[in-house]
Amino acid sequence: MKITPSARVLRMLGEIEFDEWQCIAELIDNAFDDFTEIHRSGTPWAGGYRVSVELPDSAQGQLVITDTGRGMTYDRLERAVRAGWSGNDMHDKLGLFGMGFNVSTARLGKRTRVLTTRQGDTEWIGVEIDLDRIGDDFEAEDITEPKADPNEHGTRIVISRLHPVRARWLQKNGSALRNILGQVYSWMFLNRPFELWVGGFQVKPVRHCRWGDDRSVLYNNKERIPAYIEIDQKLENGLACGDCGQWQLTDRDACEDCGSDRLTVRERRVHGWLGIQRYMHKHDYGIDFLRNGRKILRWDKQLFTWRNPDGAVGNEEPEYPVDLAHQGGRIIGEIHLDHVPVTYQKDAFEYGDRSWRSAVEIVRGVAPLLPQRAANLEYEENTSPLALLFKGYRRNDAGLRYLVPGDGRKPIHDDTRRWGHEFHRGNPDYQTDERWWQAVEDHEATKSRGKNAKAAAVTPGKPDEAAVMEALGFDGAEIGSPSSPATGPDEMKPGAQAQPPNDGESAPAAPTPEKRKETRQERVTRYTENSTTYPGLSRSFGHPRVGFVEVEARRLTVGSLTDENLHPTPVLLDQRGGNALVAFLDLDHPIFQRFGADPADLLLAEIAVLLRVQTSSEWSHSELIAAIRAESLPASALDAEMISAEAKELLAEVRRRMASELDRAGEPEKAFQFLSPDELTYTEHTMIANGKVTRTTDLGASGEFLLYVPALFLVRLVESLPSLFMDNRVFQGVYEGVASASARRLSLARTVGYLSDIATQATYAGASLPDQLLRTRLSIRLLADDLAEEK
Numbered sequence: 198m199k200i201t202p203s204a205r206v207l208r209m210l211g212e213i214e215f216d217e218w219q220c221i222a223e224l225i226d227n228a229f230d231d232f233t234e235i236h237r238s239g240t241p242w243a244g245g246y247r248v249s250v251e252l253p254d255s256a257q258g259q260l261v262i263t264d265t266g267r268g269m270t271y272d273r274l275e276r277a278v279r280a281g282w283s284g285n286d287m288h289d290k291l292g293l294f295g296m297g298f299n300v301s302t303a304r305l306g307k308r309t310r311v312l313t314t315r316q317g318d319t320e321w322i323g324v325e326i327d328l329d330r331i332g333d334d335f336e337a338e339d340i341t342e343p344k345a346d347p348n349e350h351g352t353r354i355v356i357s358r359l360h361p362v363r364a365r366w367l368q369k370n371g372s373a374l375r376n377i378l379g380q381v382y383s384w385m386f387l388n389r390p391f392e393l394w395v396g397g398f399q400v401k402p403v404r405h406c407r408w409g410d411d412r413s414v415l416y417n418n419k420e421r422i423p424a425y426i427e428i429d430q431k432l433e434n435g436l437a438c439g440d441c442g443q444w445q446l447t448d449r450d451a452c453e454d455c456g457s458d459r460l461t462v463r464e465r466r467v468h469g470w471l472g473i474q475r476y477m478h479k480h481d482y483g484i485d486f487l488r489n490g491r492k493i494l495r496w497d498k499q500l501f502t503w504r505n506p507d508g509a510v511g512n513e514e515p516e517y518p519v520d521l522a523h524q525g526g527r528i529i530g531e532i533h534l535d536h537v538p539v540t541y542q543k544d545a546f547e548y549g550d551r552s553w554r555s556a557v558e559i560v561r562g563v564a565p566l567l568p569q570r571a572a573n574l575e576y577e578e579n580t581s582p583l584a585l586l587f588k589g590y591r592r593n594d595a596g597l598r599y600l601v602p603g604d605g606r607k608p609i610h611d612d613t614r615r616w617g618h619e620f621h622r623g624n625p626d627y628q629t630d631e632r633w634w635q636a637v638e639d640h641e642a643t644k645s646r647g648k649n650a651k652a653a654a655v656t657p658g659k660p661d662e663a664a665v666m667e668a669l670g671f672d673g674a675e676i677g678s679p680s681s682p683a684t685g686p687d688e689m690k691p692g693a694q695a696q697p698p699n700d701g702e703s704a705p706a707a708p709t710p711e712k713r714k715e716t717r718q719e720r721v722t723r724y725t726e727n728s729t730t731y732p733g734l735s736r737s738f739g740h741p742r743v744g745f746v747e748v749e750a751r752r753l754t755v756g757s758l759t760d761e762n763l764h765p766t767p768v769l770l771d772q773r774g775g776n777a778l779v780a781f782l783d784l785d786h787p788i789f790q791r792f793g794a795d796p797a798d799l800l801l802a803e804i805a806v807l808l809r810v811q812t813s814s815e816w817s818h819s820e821l822i823a824a825i826r827a828e829s830l831p832a833s834a835l836d837a838e839m840i841s842a843e844a845k846e847l848l849a850e851v852r853r854r855m856a857s858e859l860d861r862a863g864e865p866e867k868a869f870q871f872l873s874p875d876e877l878t879y880t881e882h883t884m885i886a887n888g889k890v891t892r893t894t895d896l897g898a899s900g901e902f903l904l905y906v907p908a909l910f911l912v913r914l915v916e917s918l919p920s921l922f923m924d925n926r927v928f929q930g931v932y933e934g935v936a937s938a939s940a941r942r943l944s945l946a947r948t949v950g951y952l953s954d955i956a957t958q959a960t961y962a963g964a965s966l967p968d969q970l971l972r973t974r975l976s977i978r979l980l981a982d983d984l985a986e987e988k
Contacts, residue, residue, distance in 0.1 A: 605643025
């Protein structure tokens, strides 16, 4: 059998780098191409559509790939193993059989045996390609094997004398190989009856953990933006070459690249979806691009970068995730581009091809994703599917506004990532988005209770100092009001007698005899019915020395908790079967509302008592609490680097908004005048380091310079020009909305105080005292809550 390659292919063979999984995938592609033709024909297929990969058990072992396809004739087999030949249509198939086959088998081992048979054939026919024995005549040895069942059909590839490094990788990384192939072929496994088995285990599709079709956010209180957007746009049909795959001008009779006359009219279509992942991840986000059902690009992020066609070479502006990049991103998608050519490695599309450029324009548009940047460059508003998702979900603040689960104070990204891991493990409790949605709703309910005391409205232009004080959380004593009581209702002087409430409410009545008869199980049932899941503390708690318990935390929504003696308690544990328990939390208890205690601390105290008794641990109570917190709540640690990163990310959002507001108000030059000489030098150096050399000459012409100024300059600028940034422009805090000078000062001081803490931590990111880190973390949360709704 002749396998003579062309000179062109010989040159390419030495340049193409294939990873181990790519070599396996090349051989799987050819089987799936055959399966696809059978499946499309509608012909019943005995034996099913199955590819099996047997991994080597040692460095001296062999790799075997078998399929249940139709098999090949001798002539077809000869062409299939000839380097550089491809009988596959470039636009309908996954494989470029001759090229992919020779590169992948040669990289895996020195000897390859291919055996194939069709239904009704009397034997297996094949060829053995031994790279050490093939001479200048490029002839490979024909082989045959007896066939036990005439109905048997398919192809078997056996690769031996494996490359030692690749053999070791295949031997040790069966699970990783299945995971990669599960991603690459996930669409096929979900939409066609194809099976792939590797090392004796079936490869499962790696699905996207996205929000449901019915989820959405309300942008600017008027525009509903869904968390899942379908894309299906047909382009004008094109003329494509059946030999080299290149698209042609419609008036040609022969291919302008290879001269072939096999030109056919083909459909060009961009279809798929974009959506929002239920959790944030530093790496696993981005868009998958597919060709004929196989993923060519996975988690691709290049569409998140703006490339100005009129700018200098290399001018690229990352646009997502920028505001809060520390946690990663969550925009995902699957886009099918069957008409766009790919590289031989099948790890990229031909980005210079006009078909790729057209697809990019459909998915992300031509303008920047950032509205202000688009306006500055005089582009129309970007209304592409990606721009729409970017607008609705660019930030990661907890709650309904951005569809981010939280605990009433902050996002719970570590928890949602853990839930995402359970989703991918196939845990049935995590397959729908209900757990994530419940956490969003619980966050809003908890947050809304905390804001009830700040519900006073302030009418712009009218003096209403009392309302401002209430909204800021102060009573009259804070500004020296003589009418303020010196002593609160819970701070009675010695000898004073308690007075009944004067707001019309009567004191809680003592439990009635009927209530005292309520059994523990009845109380627990009532608590369960009147509570919702508290995701932030629903997890495994414990330590290797004392074991672990699986906790479902539930926040009480009606009534209060009582212990066995009917005394009010903030936390109540109910043990279930095995090591499972339910922890009820009464977040309206005074320990939380008056003293600001962390629910986690009290829950840890209860769990520590339980585990200490169960295991007779010699650890002290406090030592055990410390160990459980470190083991089970690592994200709560006061890590200076982590908090500094959070500070910088929030500052990036503040910078962007302040710059946008300066441009909107037409006041960039006024703000620019506040820069000191050393701050101006710092700004110029930072811009140059970020590739903005050409823009340093017109500093002050736009608000863009705020993106590069020292962090503490932002504090001084807000103090100097509060009317530009307060009153729901950048920050919610009132300023011009009230006439009282003292109320203005207090409102401004609150916002500036948060901003100063954050800017200081971002500037001096070294180790800090725990109290300072606690303060900064709290300021980050409070300033994020103080940011105005984007218009």
